[in-house]
Amino acid sequence: MASWADEISAIIEKNIAGFDGGETETASVGTVIAVQDGIARVYGLQDVKYLELVEFPRTGIMGMAFNLEEETVSCPILGDYTHIQEDDEVRTTGRVISVPVGDALIGRVVNPLGEPLDDKGPINTDKTRFVERIAPGVITRQAVDTPVQTGLKAIDSMIPIGRGQRELIIGDRQTGKSAIAIDTIINQKGKNLICIYVAIGQKNSTIARTVEILEQHGAMEHTIVVAASASEPAPLKYLAPYSGCAMGEEFMETGRDALIVYDDLTKHAEAYRNISLIIRRPPGREAYPGDVFYLHSRLLERAARLNKDYGGGSLTALPLIETKANDISAYIPTNVISITDGQIFLETDLFNAGIRPAINVGLSVSRVGSNAQTRAMRQVAGTLRLDLAQFRELAAFAQFASDLDKATRSRLERGQRLTEVLKQPQYSPVPVEKQVMIIYAANSGYLDDVPLDLISRWEAEFYRYMDANHPEIGQTIIEKSVNSKEKMSDELLKQLNAAIEEYKQTAAPRPNQEDQAKKAEEARKAAAQGANAAGSTTEGSTMETPAQTNQAR
């Protein structure tokens, strides 16, 4: 008897020993009862969590639990929703949406789920982060005090951006919003600032072109691109900025500096409006749901400068917003203006007038960045905003005046030259010491006798001249007044004055020569055209001005 009982207990013991509780998995299972414009309405899924990933096992497509209702769950589908049918099974995964993060992503183009879109193979990282997180609290933060050099003279001098700041870039379509963000990314080469460019709702061709430009300028080496193009379903566009932000937070929390560009949040808000209307959240102003402010505030609050105890890292955010007919008082623009620490306002009129970047100096501000501005720049550009404002006012009046007194005229001339100096072509960031030198030159009147159309050449050659003949001045500016906070000394300014004088005497482009060369060239062209028109009556006549035609006859 005893041996029989022993045998049974041995068998039971063996069975118990073989039981491994860790391997069992539970999942709520539900069924799709309707699919509508990329949103599946699912019955069941009692245990699902908000923003949990759910799987449609028949197709392998994922979705996210977005609206938890009494009987059903609305799940935006993260993929091609045309494959999902009524009665499909849905399973919870137990994972809240997260993306891969870390250095392995640098140089890559990924979708909002962190899956590679380029042909550089899988992303080798086992670190992930939740896409939605609560922003760092007040205790962990520190004041913004280190600059982000955009390399754009107009921004670095008048609307300086600090690491950890949120600066909005706002303007109508085709005013150069993306251009500012991309130039800023290009300028970060070798500056220890990792960049993340989140493209939301742009054409695939535009995104491909942006990536190509970044590659050409060697900027992909420090950049991650998160792309949710216009052809992607709204849920992916909705997710994109949060995913990019999670990637940025990883750098911030490991004590590094990162910059994130959201291009643009108007399309993000529209994607969210899309989803909300389909899941029947009540529409409010402009048909956006009531919590559209929270959509952007919880995103932008995650940009921060952490204090030393928390690693001292930072995440700077440059959100973009598109306006209609310069109306910055529309719903989404006012929301984002109130969330950010300042805005760069771009205008079509200025853009068309050739003032590029088309920054409206009066309406653009940086509320925290001036603390972060380099000492040298603050010294030379301190009064720049004011000077330009006075110039604009004066220029508006001077339109009606016939003859002006000398002081007014010289003010106007100076203003025009400052405006000219602040123009800048795309993809050509200017290092900070050169910005300081040219703004100093303009402010001190060295450009007053240079004709307006010569200024950009004067400037380019000035940089070259300084590099070749006085590299020590630039170096001193960097050492003393950029890397440390000393004022530029009188001695240094004296050297700079002397160098500019010398440049003007010897190498600067001369108006006279230039004019003469131009006139000669024009005369030559006119003569050639005249001969042409006289020789043939049928061809080439479409290009002529009436005056020339008369002359030929």
Ligand SMILES: Nc1ncnc2c1ncn2[C@@H]1O[C@H](COP(=O)(O)OP(=O)(O)OP(=O)(O)O)[C@@H](O)[C@H]1O
């Ligand atoms: N500083 C500049 N100098 C010359 N051209 C510029 C400059 N900045 C932008 N552009 C040109 O202006 C056009 C519009 O620029 P961009 O695409 O950056 O504007 P956007 O506001 O982002 O437009 P969208 O609303 O379509 O996104 C582009 O063709 C670009 O090359």
Ligand SMILES: [Mg+2]
């Ligand atoms: Mg753009």
